[in-house]
Amino acid sequence: MAGATTPASGALVRLCLPSLLLFLYRCEAVEMERTLAMIKPDGLSGKYTEAIKEVILDSGFHIVKETEVQLDAERASVFYAEHSQRSFFDSLVKYITSGPVLAMVLERPDAVAQWRTLIGPTDAKKAKTSHPNSIRAMCGLDSEKNCVHGSDSPESADREISFFFGEAESVTVEHDEL
Numbered sequence: 001m002a003g004a005t006t007p008a009s010g011a012l013v014r015l016c017l018p019s020l021l022l023f024l025y026r027c028e029a030v031e032m033e034r035t036l037a038m039i040k041p042d043g044l045s046g047k048y049t050e051a052i053k054e055v056i057l058d059s060g061f062h063i064v065k066e067t068e069v070q071l072d073a074e075r076a077s078v079f080y081a082e083h084s085q086r087s088f089f090d091s092l093v094k095y096i097t098s099g100p101v102l103a104m105v106l107e108r109p110d111a112v113a114q115w116r117t118l119i120g121p122t123d124a125k126k127a128k129t130s131h132p133n134s135i136r137a138m139c140g141l142d143s144e145k146n147c148v149h150g151s152d153s154p155e156s157a158d159r160e161i162s163f164f165f166g167e168a169e170s171v172t173v174e175h176d177e178l
Helices: 007-026 041-045 049-058 073-079 089-096 111-119 124-130 135-139 154-165
Strands: 030-039 062-069 101-108 148-150 172-175
Touching: 030 049, 030 111, 030 154, 041 049, 041 101, 049 062, 049 101, 049 135, 062 154, 073 089, 073 154, 101 111, 101 154, 111 135, 111 148, 111 154, 124 135, 135 148
Parallel strands: none
Antiparallel strands: 030 101, 030 148, 030 172, 062 101
8 A cells, every 4th residue: 555654664764763853953064165276377388277177176176166367467466465575476476477377266175275285385396295196296396386376264265266256255155965
């Protein structure tokens, strides 16, 4: 008989239902975080884009948005404003404007820290020794031409995402997970 219950099936529901409800309660939300990832001109011209994206996806990130842009000196100076008083600033602006960049919004739990770990140390020469599996070890040349950029904090991520994609959006997003 369709829809009929037996004493055994009723007992199974009474036994499993509390556990199922507890599981659903504990899994109600997972905090996702967003960060900015940028493939710099040497990464794009060196044809590393697909390899970098593969590493990103294999590491549990979702690429939420992406855009390829050519920065001019004015926009590059705004993006790197925090370095404006440093000796390498002019060289950095010249380098980042030497070709297009690919800006991406990446999402996963603890995205900022996970992306920084994945890209490795700023100096690609050091990364080749100390973090040989990092993205900078794979395609970077030195501390300037290091192939990729990553936000250093959730606040920086929010500002940098807004710089490339417009309206600021919170870097922390809740997703239901069942």
